[in-house]
Amino acid sequence: MALLEVNDIHTYYGNIHALKGISFEVDSGEIIALIGSNGAGKTTTLRTISGLMSPRAGNIVYAGRDISSTRADLLVLSGISMVPEGRGVFAKLTVEENLDMGAYVRTDGEVADDLDSAFEMFPRLLERRKQLAGTLSGGEQQMLAIARALMSRPRLLLLDEPSMGLAPVLVDVVFEAIQRIASEGVTILLVEQNAHMALQIANRGYVLQSGEVAISDTAANLQRNEVVQKTYLGID
Amino acid sequence: MLASEASRRILRLGLLSGGFILFAGVIGMIAAFHEREVVDDFISLGQVLLLATPFITSYMAATRLLESGESPRLALAGGLAIGVLSALPTVILLLFNSDDYRYLLDASLKLLPFVAASYLAWKSHAQGNEPRQVAATWLIAALLIGIVSFGFALIFEVKGDLRGVLVNVDRDWVEVVTFDHRRELWTGIGLLLAASAGAGLSGVIMRILPEVPRRALLYGLGITLLVGAFGETVRLILQENLDRDTLRAIFRRDTLRQNAAAMLFIISTFAGFLWAMFGGRAQSEFAALDDSRRHQVRNLGMLLFAALLLALPWLIGRTLSDVAVTIGIFVLMGLGLNIAIGLAGLLDLGYVTNYAVGAYILAVLTSIGPLGLFKGTFTFWSVIPIALLAAMFAGFIFAVPVLRMRGDYLAIATLGFGEIIGKLALSDWLKPLIGGAQGVQNIPKPFLFATELKNPEQLYYIVLVASLVTLFVSIRLNNSRSGRQWMAIREDEDVATAMGIDTARAKLLAFTLSAATGGVAGAIFAAKVGTVFPNSFTVFISINVLSLIIVGGIASNPGIVVGAVVLIGMPELLREFSDFRFLMYGALLILMMINRPQGFIPSKLVMHEVHAGAKPKVSASD
Ligand SMILES: Nc1ncnc2c1ncn2[C@@H]1O[C@H](COP(=O)(O)OP(=O)(O)OP(=O)(O)O)[C@@H](O)[C@H]1O
Ligand SMILES: [Mg+2]
Numbered sequence: 081m082a083l084l085e086v087n088d089i090h091t092y093y094g095n096i097h098a099l100k101g102i103s104f105e106v107d108s109g110e111i112i113a114l115i116g117s118n119g120a121g122k123t124t125t126l127r128t129i130s131g132l133m134s135p136r137a138g139n140i141v142y143a144g145r146d147i148s149s150t151r152a153d154l155l156v157l158s159g160i161s162m163v164p165e166g167r168g169v170f171a172k173l174t175v176e177e178n179l180d181m182g183a184y185v186r187t188d189g190e191v192a193d194d195l196d197s198a199f200e201m202f203p204r205l206l207e208r209r210k211q212l213a214g215t216l217s218g219g220e221q222q223m224l225a226i227a228r229a230l231m232s233r234p235r236l237l238l239l240d241e242p243s244m245g246l247a248p249v250l251v252d253v254v255f256e257a258i259q260r261i262a263s264e265g266v267t268i269l270l271v272e273q274n275a276h277m278a279l280q281i282a283n284r285g286y287v288l289q290s291g292e293v294a295i296s297d298t299a300a301n302l303q304r305n306e307v308v309q310k311t312y313l314g315i316d
Numbered sequence: 317m318l319a320s321e322a323s324r325r326i327l328r329l330g331l332l333s334g335g336f337i338l339f340a341g342v343i344g345m346i347a348a349f350h351e352r353e354v355v356d357d358f359i360s361l362g363q364v365l366l367l368a369t370p371f372i373t374s375y376m377a378a379t380r381l382l383e384s385g386e387s388p389r390l391a392l393a394g395g396l397a398i399g400v401l402s403a404l405p406t407v408i409l410l411l412f413n414s415d416d417y418r419y420l421l422d423a424s425l426k427l428l429p430f431v432a433a434s435y436l437a438w439k440s441h442a443q444g445n446e447p448r449q450v451a452a453t454w455l456i457a458a459l460l461i462g463i464v465s466f467g468f469a470l471i472f473e474v475k476g477d478l479r480g481v482l483v484n485v486d487r488d489w490v491e492v493v494t495f496d497h498r499r500e501l502w503t504g505i506g507l508l509l510a511a512s513a514g515a516g517l518s519g520v521i522m523r524i525l526p527e528v529p530r531r532a533l534l535y536g537l538g539i540t541l542l543v544g545a546f547g548e549t550v551r552l553i554l555q556e557n558l559d560r561d562t563l564r565a566i567f568r569r570d571t572l573r574q575n576a577a578a579m580l581f582i583i584s585t586f587a588g589f590l591w592a593m594f595g596g597r598a599q600s601e602f603a604a605l606d607d608s609r610r611h612q613v614r615n616l617g618m619l620l621f622a623a624l625l626l627a628l629p630w631l632i633g634r635t636l637s638d639v640a641v642t643i644g645i646f647v648l649m650g651l652g653l654n655i656a657i658g659l660a661g662l663l664d665l666g667y668v669t670n671y672a673v674g675a676y677i678l679a680v681l682t683s684i685g686p687l688g689l690f691k692g693t694f695t696f697w698s699v700i701p702i703a704l705l706a707a708m709f710a711g712f713i714f715a716v717p718v719l720r721m722r723g724d725y726l727a728i729a730t731l732g733f734g735e736i737i738g739k740l741a742l743s744d745w746l747k748p749l750i751g752g753a754q755g756v757q758n759i760p761k762p763f764l765f766a767t768e769l770k771n772p773e774q775l776y777y778i779v780l781v782a783s784l785v786t787l788f789v790s791i792r793l794n795n796s797r798s799g800r801q802w803m804a805i806r807e808d809e810d811v812a813t814a815m816g817i818d819t820a821r822a823k824l825l826a827f828t829l830s831a832a833t834g835g836v837a838g839a840i841f842a843a844k845v846g847t848v849f850p851n852s853f854t855v856f857i858s859i860n861v862l863s864l865i866i867v868g869g870i871a872s873n874p875g876i877v878v879g880a881v882v883l884i885g886m887p888e889l890l891r892e893f894s895d896f897r898f899l900m901y902g903a904l905l906i907l908m909m910i911n912r913p914q915g916f917i918p919s920k921l922v923m924h925e926v927h928a929g930a931k932p933k934v935s936a937s938d
Contacts, residue, residue: 130814132810132813132814151818152813152814152816153813153816153817153818153819154816154818156814156815156816157816161814162814164810164811164814168808168810168811168814169811170803170804170807170808170811171807172807173803173807180800181800181803181804181815182815184797184800184801184804184815184816184817185815185816228815232815232816
């Protein structure tokens with residue numbers, strides 16, 4: 081059974097119809113890529129899944145439960161964690177305080193262990209644990225945002241354009257980290273402009289266009305698809 | 317080129333300072349401050365204002381000039397110029413105002429359009445415009461300016477003198493600015509110019525002095541002037557502890573005698589000298605102590621401070637205890653509002669609501685007058701928790717509709733609620749219950765084991781205990797799970813939600829807890845004054861509380877106490893300020909926001925915020 085099922089959702093900003101009936105599913109343990117051009121509705125899809133917005137029609141089923149109108153904070157508790165677009169770190173808190181905040185919903189006593197493993201995954205953060213997050217470089221902030229999302233021990237991790245604005249070397253670091261997170265059993269829904277990288281690590285992918293799913297296929301097939309090559313991979 | 321830049325700076329600062337003195341005179345501030353003698357038969361607060369302005373201005377100018385590599389000679393000349401310029405606008409107004417020289421005003425008003433138009437025409441010519449355009453410029457300018465200035469000339473002719481138009485340009489003002497030489501105008505003007513120039517010059521000299529004597533003199537001057545300005549207060553304090561004769565040797569009524577002032581100046585300069593010489597060493601020695609010793613020293617300090625707090629009413633006497641109670645009431649409200657504003661970042665401008673609820677609850681439940689519901693069944697102590705809960709309830713109710721609002725919108729909505737409460741208290745609808753404009757009267761004072769706590773000295777302890785409890789709770793809150801929720805919300809509400817924080821609940825909690833102390837403060841206020849009127853609950857209460865938080869240092873508990881002492885205590889102590897309180901508030905707020913946006917005693921967190929931009933890699937210390 082799929083971990084996440086999105087069934088024909090319609091989401092609006094006022095009367096702007098942003099998502100016009102999107103459906104897809106994510107199985108446990110998969111990495112799924114959502115690609116599409118600017119304004120296609122990728123961020124809106126993630127916001128709808130994570131409960132920051134609710135769909136006007138259609139439903140979202142997570143672990144067998146309809147979560148279409150569940151509040152965002154409760155979804156964190158049931159294992160959905162998001163790295164927002166543009167990172168959204170708490171600029172005036174230190175790296176460590178940011179990570180603590182990520183573990184806000186947890187009541188078990190193992191937060192300290194997870195802090196250690198976050199620092200193990202991103203050693204750069206360890207050096208800067210007392211530094212204010214707002215003063216980190218863009219790449220470091222992205223690492224922090226991912227590490228913070230992991231602190232709630234999610235089953236499903238939603239990533240919104242983790243490679244945005246990063247130098248190629250850092251993009252590699254971030255994508256390696258994503259693969260490692262996936263190998264530890266976290267299911268990943270990855271929104272990316274960098275279709276090339278996203279399709280390399282994903283199992284399957286969906287192409288969004290003006291609020292609708294245009295193509296859906298395995299990542300390997302998408303990489304060979306002519307339309308995708310032309311529009312999203314820049315290959316003529 | 318450089319020299320001209322320096323002289324332009326001097327000109328600008330001098331005119332600014334002169335404009336300020338003129339303004340202070342025209343609005344009546346100088347004359348009002350003159351009522352307060354700082355040193356008996358020597359200098360008044362008005363004159364201090366008159367001289368401190370050029371002094372401070374030229375001190376600042378000298379700092380800038382010396383820093384940009386100008387010579388001390390130039391700085392001295394600058395100080396002299398600033399001194400003269402500071403007096404100049406006042407001198408001109410003096411001339412215009414005197415019967416003998418009124419024609420000067422008339423003549424200059426009538427000349428002004430021609431001179432100004434010619435200047436503008438000349439500029440237009442210099443820009444290469446055609447003669448026809450130049451002529452048109454001259455004509456239009458002369459006409460427009462002429463209408464205004466001939467109009468003014470007419471008004472002054474009809475009114476006879478300036479007093480009819482500028483109501484504060486009166487005899488008192490003339491007397492202050494001429495140093496009591498109203499009759500010999502030119503002597504007065506000479507004195508004013510000389511004194512002002514001297515002040516400007518001494519500002520620069522002060523700046524040029526080496527650090528140790530400079531700091532010593534500044535301490536001496538500052539302390540003497542402060543003691544003199546607050547002579548009434550100081551006398552009240554000393555009165556509790558000194559015998560009559562000593563007191564009479566120091567003060568003539570409320571003002572410091574000259575000998576005493578001189579002694580004080582010498583002593584405080586000497587003390588300042590010692591501090592400037594050895595203070596740094598003491599501090600570094602303290603820092604060099606090992607942790608446990610440092611802890612001991614700090615604890616000793618805390619203990620002394622606690623003892624001072626406990627003994628305060630005996631040290632300062634009745635009048636000042638009354639002021640201390642008022643300050644305490646505002647400290648309570650400041651600590652409460654800080655939960656919403658400082659911790660959760662919710663800009664609440666309707667805090668007066670909670671204060672009013674607390675006051676009216678206490679009034680109605682305990683009053684023995686006609687409006688009292690129970691006539692003495694309820695005591696002060698049993699109503700305090702009720703007032704607290706009622707205020708929390710009000711905070712909760714008003715929070716529900718504004719939960720989705722942010723920033724400016726939230727501020728406006730809460731401002732509206734504050735106004736609603738004021739109107740409700742005045743309304744006919746609630747009149748049978750809370751008395752409308754007449755308010756509720758005959759509120760008994762609290763009793764503690766059969767003793768009536770009727771003096772401010774006794775009420776002080778209630779406020780003290782309430783403040784300490786609040787302080788304790790708010791420190792605990794800040795370090796709690798709720799504190800972290802609020803911190804996240806203040807930073808970014810959306811991301812806070814993404815962390816799994818129920819923002820609606822966290823905000824409700826912040827508003828509700830924040831309201832609690834407002835209710836207690838209101839109840840204590842009602843018991844203190846014995847009557848509750850609607851016009852005690854205006855938007856100014858909210859503004860005062862907000863200002864004291866900002867001035868003291870947002871989210872900083874010691875800052876709130878300092879803010880309350882400065883903003884609430886000072887105007888109470890310096891009655892001469894009272895009319896100008898809001899003017900001084902405004903000036904203080906603007907100055908603070910420009911020079912010290914983090915407040916007097918900033919909290920660690922806000923320090924990060926203010927400095928994060930400047931130093932990209934500050935690390936959070938401990
Ligand atoms: N707050 C908003 N109010 C109104 N319209 C919005 C809002 N946010 C997004 N939209 C619109 O919804 C559509 C989808 O936007 P969305 O942010 O989901 O795009 P995206 O695929 O994430 O694009 P990008 O790759 O540029 O981030 C766009 O047409 C956008 O203009
Ligand atoms: Mg987007």
